[in-house]
Amino acid sequence: MSRPEEAHLVEIFWSAQGEGLFVGASTVFIRFGGCDLRCSWCDSPETWRVGSECRIETEAGSQAFASLPNPVSLNAIVESIDALKPQDGSFVSLTGGEPLLQPAMALAVASASQERGLRTHLETHGLAVDALDTVLPAVDLVAMDWKLTTEVRPSADSPLKMTDFEGRHRAFLSQAASQTEVCVKVVLTPKTADEELNRVFRAINEIAPETPLILQPVTPTGGVKKPVAPARLMDILRLSEARVKNVRLIPQTHKMYGAL
Numbered sequence: 001m002s003r004p005e006e007a008h009l010v011e012i013f014w015s016a017q018g019e020g021l022f023v024g025a026s027t028v029f030i031r032f033g034g035c036d037l038r039c040s041w042c043d044s045p046e047t048w049r050v051g052s053e054c055r056i057e058t059e060a061g062s063q064a065f066a067s068l069p070n071p072v073s074l075n076a077i078v079e080s081i082d083a084l085k086p087q088d089g090s091f092v093s094l095t096g097g098e099p100l101l102q103p104a105m106a107l108a109v110a111s112a113s114q115e116r117g118l119r120t121h122l123e124t125h126g127l128a129v130d131a132l133d134t135v136l137p138a139v140d141l142v143a144m145d146w147k148l149t150t151e152v153r154p155s156a157d158s159p160l161k162m163t164d165f166e167g168r169h170r171a172f173l174s175q176a177a178s179q180t181e182v183c184v185k186v187v188l189t190p191k192t193a194d195e196e197l198n199r200v201f202r203a204i205n206e207i208a209p210e211t212p213l214i215l216q217p218v219t220p221t222g223g224v225k226k227p228v229a230p231a232r233l234m235d236i237l238r239l240s241e242a243r244v245k246n247v248r249l250i251p252q253t254h255k256m257y258g259a260l
Contacts, residue, residue: 005073005074005075005105005108006071006072006073006074006105007032007071007072007074007077007102007105007106007109008032008033008034008050008051008054008070008071008072008102009030009031009032009033009054009070009071009072009077010031010032010033010044010046010047010051010054010055010096010097011029011031011054011055011056011057011065012028012029012030012031012054012055012056012057012077012080012081012084013028013029013031013055013056013057013063013065013084014026014027014028014029014057014060014061014084014086015027015029015061016253017091017093017121018252018253019143019185019214019216019250019252019253020143020183020185020214020216020250021141021143021183021212021214021248022091022121022141023250023253024253025090025091026086026087026090026091027090027091027092027093027121028081028084028086028090028091028092028093028113028118029092029093029095030077030081030092030093030094030095030099030109031044031047031095031096031097032047032094032095032096032097032098032099032101032102032105032106033047033049033050033051033054033070033096033097034047034048034049034050034096034097034098034101034102035047035048035096035097035098035101035125035155036098036101036154036155036157036158036160037098037125037127037147037152037153037154037155037158037160038152038153038154038155039147039151039152039187039222040151040152040189040222040223040224041151041187041189041218041219041220041221041222041223041224042221042222043219043221043222043252044097045222047096047097048097048155050070051070052069052070053067053068053069053070054067054068054069054070054072055067056068056080057080057084058083059083059084060084060085060086074105074108074109074112077109077112078109078112081112081113081116081118082116086116086118088117088118089117089118089119090118090119091118091119091120091121092109092110092113092118092119092120092121093121093122093123094106094109094110094120094121094122094123094135094139095123096123096124098124098125098128099122099123099124099135100122100124100125100128100131100132100135101128101131103128103131103132103134103135104134106122106131106134106135107134107135107137107138110122110135110138110139111137111138113138114138114140119140119141120138120139120140120141121139121140121141121143122135122139122141122142122143123143123145124142124143124144124145125144125145125147126144126145126146126147126168126169126172126173126184127147127160127164127165127168127169127172128172129168129171129172129175132172132175132176133175136175136176136179136180139180140180140181141180141181141182141183142176142180142181142182142183143182143183143185143214144169144172144173144176144182144183144184144185145184145185145186145187146169146184146185146186146200146203147165147169148186148187148192148196149162149165149196150189150191150192150193150196151187151189151191151192151223151224152165166199166203169203170203170207173203173204173207173208173211174207174208177207177208177211182208182211183211183212183213183214184200184204184211184212184213184214185213185214185216186200186213186214186215186216187216187217187218188215188216188217188218188228188233188236189218189224189228190224190226190227190228190229190232192228192236194239197236197239197240198243200213201213201240201243201244204244205243205244209244209245210245210246211246212246212247212248213240213244213246213247213248214248214250215233215236215237215240215247215248215249215250216250216251216252217233217249217251219251219252233249236249237249
C-alpha cells in the first residue's frame with residue numbers, strides 16, 4: 001500500500017484532450033493505476049491493476065518515456081508535470097484506472113497543479129461518492145461517466161454492486177454539481193437502450209439541469225466489436241435533446257490523431 005505522499009500510477013504524459021467538453025485542449029495526463037470496474041469497451045485494461053512501474057514522458061509530445069518504480073512520490077509527480085512545460089491555464093487530467101481509489105494523492109496532485117496555474121480535470125466513473133468529497137476542493141471540472149450496466153460490471157474484488165450504480169451516480173452528481181463544474185458522459189454501444197438513457201435524463205433534470213451531457217459513441221475495442229449505427233446515433237441525439245437542456249455528441253478524437 002502506498003503512503004499518503006505516494007501514488008500508484010500507470011503513466012504521465014502530455015497530449016490533447018480526446019473526450020468531452022474540452023476536446024482538443026492541451027493537457028498533462030496523470031493516469032492512476034487500479035480500477036474497480038470492468039467496462040466491456042475499456043481501451044486501457046492495463047490500468048485495471050497496479051503495476052510495478054510508471055512510465056513518464058520526458059518531453060511533451062515526444063512519446064519518449066522513462067520509468068519510475070511504483071509508488072511514485074508527490075515530488076516526482078510534480079517534477080514530471082513541470083518537465084512537460086504546460087502553459088498557464090492548460091489542464092492537468094487525473095484519470096485512470098480510477099483516481100478516486102487514491103483520493104489523498106489525487107487531492108495532493110490536483111492542489112499542486114492549481115498552485116502552478118493549471119486547471120484540474122477529474123475523469124472518474126462517478127461512483128466513489130465519499131472519495132469525491134476529499135478531492136473536490138482542488139478540482140475545476142469533474143467529468144463523470146454514467147455507467148450503463150449493459151456493458152459494465154464491478155471487478156471481482158469490488159464491493160460495488162450493479163444495483164448500486166444509479167443511486168451512487170445520483171449522489172455523485174449532486175455532490176459534484178454543488179461545488180464545481182461538472183459534465184456527464186455516457187458511452188453509447190450497440191446495446192444501449194432508450195430505457196437506460198431515460199434514467200440518465202431524469203437524474204440530470206432532477207439534480208442539476210444545466211449539466212452538459214456528452215454522448216460518446218463507443219470506439220470498438222475489447223468486448224465491443226462494432227460501432228453504433230449512424231442512424232441510431234442520430235435517434236439518440238434527438239431523444240436526448242428532447243429531454244436534456246445541454247447535449248453534445250462527441251467521439252473519442254484522440255483515436256484519430258494517434259495520441260496515447
